[in-house]
Each structure stands twice: as structure tokens, then as C-alpha cells.
Amino acid sequence: MANPFKEMPHIMGLLVRQLRLKILLWLAGFAIIIVATITAYPSVYPDEEARRGFAITMNNPAMEAMVGSSYSLQDFLSTTATLFAQETMLFTLVTVAVMNIMLVSRMTRGDEEEGRTEYIRSLPIGRLSYLGAAMLVITVVNILLAAIIGTGLWATDIDGTDWQSAYLYGSILGGVGLVFAGITAFLAQLAETARGTTMISFGVLAVAYLVRAFGDVSSDTLSLISPLGWGMRTNVFIQNDWWPVYSCLIAAFILTAGAFYLHRTRDLDAGFIPPKPGNEHASIFLKTPLGFTVHEQRVPIIVWAVFIVLFSASFGYILDDLETYFADNPFLEKMMQGESDVKNQFVTLLIAMMSLISAVPAVITIMALKKEETANRIENFLSKAISRTTVMSNYLWLAVITSILMQALIALGLWGASIAVLDQPLDAGDIFLAAFMYLAAIWVLLGLSILVIGLVPKIASIIWLYLIYGFIIIFLGDVLDLPDWANNLSVFETVPALPSNAFDRMPVILLLGISLVTSLAGFISYNKRDIQG
């Protein structure tokens, strides 16, 4: 039989050539942020007292659900690096998983859907060469990630970063990355589109996160099912257990082998879900421009809605444990100035974090306008009796509605779960108000998106960088000890953080003003410029 991997190295070259900038940006981003973050820890937690405080914040069910199971106080006192690992590992693992999902989905189903794979397959190459090359490329990316992060951590020479620990930290990132690369490659065989592949993979990632959250709070075995649960179980910087890394490699290998098997048996361009005939006629709803926009965006919106409500409900569910935990520790309760305050602080932080996440579907909706233009589909509307203002405002309205929906779901999830588990549930009014407060920030994001799309659509992705900046600030703002202006550059930091802080009118009015002005400017320039393509 002919070599199924014939010419694979050449295809690897081709893939790298297409994705080298993305890969470079991802790796550089990880290296810079991780090294910058760990470097800040010794000054933020200089003495035992600060570390004890840190341990108290981390060593409770709510935080364990959010950032993963905790080290013991002893571990926190013995090396600085444990604090860093505790606070950043889980979110870094999630980000690494996102990178793997995006890159693999693009290299497998993405290229196949666009017809590039077919073209390559018409050449004398092996049947598995394309998938094989994609998997090799992603393996190299994860190995590089492990090596760069390991070397970076080791080079900082922070207390606890001996070479074995540093490389274990890098390796578990790469290992979990490979697992998600495997999952995506496998799902790419089942789904018929790159979008479907990405969506289902993100779904798996969300489930992995939630399973681990419940597991870390209640049952260790449950956490072991989720690859994200393996991360903290390396006990990196303390015992340095390598078995989670080996588990990752085995899981990745099995998943990849499964992907190869399915790839070999299926037809090109086919999935494993048989196509059924669609509608012969468009529904009345679909035939209006706004209805059409809703129709195009509904799947991601629904998926995100489910995801958001599950997330906030899960965190709401944990409030009970949080309450019990503090009730059992009168000493702690006193230290944190009363139990309800801790609860409020937790809820405040949660709403802030969830609001950043829920900005994503709203921005996706707006960015669909740019995507339609790049795909030369916007002229289908503009060549009819439909103005650019109408087209753009359809996307804007839908994004605004999406943002309101998502914020309502955050509040609903938290509040609903709190009714179920708490004797004294959260106040619905407070929670909804707190969530809706962030609409001001999300709408600034939408206004900026409109502005960029109206003015220079080429650089529209800059909005995503801005959102990532928001994430970095909320998670690492305190640690990085940036000046106030740098923190406030993320609009999410300027929103009055209810319920634990007081309401302040000025920033909200200011944010609404900015969103209005930027949208208006965006609309004007969109009406003036050439449509690209």
C-alpha cells in the first residue's frame, strides 16, 4: 500500500507558511504575559502575612471552583511560584486550549471547507498527509510553547522555579494543549464546517471547565475526568508530579489516532452527520434584513447564551459552599469583615468577569458585518434597495440585543442558583442592576467596533486585542501593578462594580457618550468608504 503520509513535510511547510504569524503572536503573547506576571509576584506578596492572606482567599470553594484546587498554606509559604501557579495556571490552560482549537480547526476542517485540501489531495500525496501535517505542526507549536515557557520561568529565577518545576509548568501547558488539539482534530472529522468544529470544541472546553469546577469543590474523581483538572494536580513547584503530563500525551495520542481513523474512512468534505434537504422557501422572518441577520447569527448566540447561563448558575451554586465555609470559620469571617461582604465581593468579581466573557458574543455579532464584507456577501444587500445605514444598524441592533440578553442571563443564572442553594438568596434587583451596569462598557466596545469597521475594516480584529487587554487587566491588573490609567484603558474597569461598591453616575454617562459618538462616527464613515473585495 502506498505511504499514506507521502509528502507530509512539504505540507507542513505549507501550513506553517500560512499560519506563521498567528503562531508567532500566540507564542510571543504567552511568553511575555507569563514571564511578566510571575516577575511581579515577589513584590506583591513579599512576606508571610501577605501570603497567608492570599491562602485564605484561594483556599475556599468559590475560588477553587473558579481557579482550580488549591495548594496548602504550607506550600504557599514555601515558594513564591506556587502563588503564581495557583492564580494563573487554569486560565492559562484554557487560553492554550483556545489556541489549539483555533489553529487545528483552521488547519483541518477550515482548509477542507475552503477547498484547499481538495486541491492538495489532487497532487500525489498520501491520504493522511494533510491531517498528519496539521497534527505535527500543532505538536511542534505545543512543544515550543512548553520549551519557551519552561525556559522563561527558569530564567526569571524566582523562588521555586528550579528547572524541573519550570519545565513541568511549560509541559503541562503543552500537554493540555495537545489534548485539545486532539479533541478538535477528532471533532473536525464529525462536523461538516470549520465553524461547527470550533463551536463543538469550545463546548467541550466549557464542559471540561465546569466538570473540573464541580470536581474541585466536591469530588476529586470528577476533576480527574477533565484535562483541565490535571493541571493543578501536577503540584508544580512542590512535588512536581509528571503523571498528568503523561496522561495528556496518552489522551492526545488516542484522540489523534481516532481522528486519523475517521479521516481515512470518510469522504473528503463529508462529515458523519448525513445532510438532509433544506427549505425550499424562505420563512417570512428570514426575508427581512434584520430577520436575516438574526438567522445568520442565531447559532452562536444560542450557544453563548447556554454557556453564560450555565457558568453563572454554576458559580451561583457554589455560593452555598462559600457561605458554609465562612460560617465554619468564625475567625476567617471576622477577618473578611463579615460573611455577606465576602459573598458580595465574590459576586461583584464574578459579574465583572462574566461581563467580559459575555462581551464576546456581542462583538462576534458586530464583527459578522466585517466578515460578510470580506466574503463579498455584503453587496448582496447593497445591490438591492437597502442602504448601508440599514445594513450596519441591523448588526448593531442585534449586537445590542445580544448584550442585554447575555447580561440578563448572567444575573438570572447567579440569582436563580442562589435561590436554590441559599437561605437568604441574593437580591434580584441588585444582581440585575450590577450586570446591566456593564452594558455601558460592552456598548463602548460595540461603538469602537462600528468605528473601526466604518473607517478601516482591515484592522477590525484590533477590537479582539482590546477585549483580551480587558481580560489581562481584570485577572492580572493587581498583580502587574500597572498605573491607574493603564487599568482604566480597559473600559470594564471604569464601570461601577456593584453590589460591593457604590453606584456612580459619571462613568456610566461617560461610557454611554463614548459609545454613541464612536457609533455615529462609524456610521458616517461606513457610508463614505468603498466596500472592499
Next chain:
Amino acid sequence: MTVLKTKGITKRFGKFQALDGIDMDVQLGEIYGFIGPNGAGKSTTIRILLGIIKATSGKAEIFGKDTWKKAVSIHQHIAYVPGDVNIWPNLTGGEVIDLFLKLRGDKNTAKREALIRRFDLDPTKKCRTYSKGNLQKVALIAALASDADLFILDEPTSGLDPLMEHVFQECVLELKEASKSILLSSHILSEVEQLCDRVGIIRRGKIIESGTLREMRHLTRSQIYVETKQSITGLDSFQGVHNLTERDAGISFQADSDALDPLMQHISQFGVIKLESAPPTLEDLFMRHYQQQEQSTPATGGITHG
């Protein structure tokens, strides 16, 4: 009545001069053929006509209205078929046709059904599964089923099979009978030759020739083949004779239209046995324009001996 008129449109993309003064006009009830090679500026011109991009200078009007400023109101009476049909992979062909008809405000479902049958399209399939030709059918049906006054068709048949190409030509002629106006951009020259009343040839962002096929032919040469009893002399230096070659038992050459009369008189001296004359095809006109311009030889070039 003039339906569409442009005057000296230019378009620059950065340093690249895509259009360099386009003058054209389409009259009511006329099929205007717009031909030129890839990259000559056909689609750019059409995008300006649709108000999707803005001309750097010059004037473009449809129904007497500025194509950039009044795009929306113009589009109520226009149907457009793009060269590359980009539609949504997750919708079916039927859904896209309905959507487009609705967006233009048309309600004629009988026409839609008839066209779907004529073009033999399965409207229940998702667009991602359609071939290039089927995608073009979707766009054509959506346009032809509409009640527009002006049809702008940008290479609408480049993916159609010969049967469908034929259906398309019938449809276009029906539109003409209903006194609709059509701007047909194409590089299938036989199609333009059969359908179009007038033709404009674009080259590097300029219209270099326009008029009816008859007028254009008049300016150019006929292909002539003669066999004579005695061999012909003196043709080499005859004014208006080109591309002289010996073929079979006779000679073949091209002759300028205004040289035909003296030429016939000259040839008849040698005892004509056989005379064949073919009007230049559009392809000849086209090739002549391009080859001549590419080689930058003068328009009344010398004789080529075969």
C-alpha cells in the same frame, strides 16, 4: 431614452489606476455588451454603477440619478448578477432566491417557480453544496424573476453548461422584448455577438471601441478567400489588404471594408473560381484590438506573408 450613462469615470486604488475615463451609455430596451479581458476594469465599473465603490472622478448616472448618492432608490429598479456569486453556505438556494426577491420588493412567485424549472435547480440544497454553475443559477433566477427595469449582469454564464447557457440567452431576449435594458459584461464573445445591440470594449480601464457590431465591423476587415484561374499579383502592396497567406489552391487575407470595391475589381482580372467572404467575428475584432495594442503596431499594419 438613456437608462445608464457614465462620463469619464476614473478610479484609483492607491497608486493603481483601475479606470481611466469610462464613457458608456445604455439605452432603454437595449442589450449592451461590455467586453474586455480579466483585470481590464469591468467589475470595477459595475461596482461603481452599483454605488458599492465611489468613482475617483467622473459622472455615473442610472435613471438620471447619481449612482453613489442615490444608490438605494436606483436599486429599487435594478437586478444584479455578480460574476462571483458569494452567498451564505448555510442557506438553501430557495431561501436565498426568496430573500433577494423580498429585498427588492418583488412578489412574483409564479416567475420564480418557472425559472427554477427552466434552469433545473434544486432549491432545497444548501448553498455550500452547489457547484459554481448552480450558484450562478441561484443568482440568475433571483435576478430574472424580479421586476427590475435595468439588469446588470457581470459574467453571468461563465459556469453554466451549454444547455443552461441557451436558457439564459432565451431569458435575456424575453427581457428585451419586454423593453427592459441590460448591461451584459462577458468574455464569452459568441454570446455577446448573438445578444447585444451595442458593444463596448474595455482595455486597461478605458473604453477603446464602442458601437453596434455592424459599425464596428465596418471599421474592420472581412476575412476573404479566393481561388483564381491565374495567380493573383499585386496584392502584397494593395492598400487595405492584411495577413496575406497562401492556402490550399488559393489565397486568404483580410481586407479593410473601404478597400473592398477596388480590391474586387483588381481580383476579377485574374478569373475568379471561388470567393468566400466572412464578416469578422467579435473575436476577430477583440483579438485585433488586443494584439495590435499589445504589440503596439500601428492600426493599419503591414502584410504578413505566410
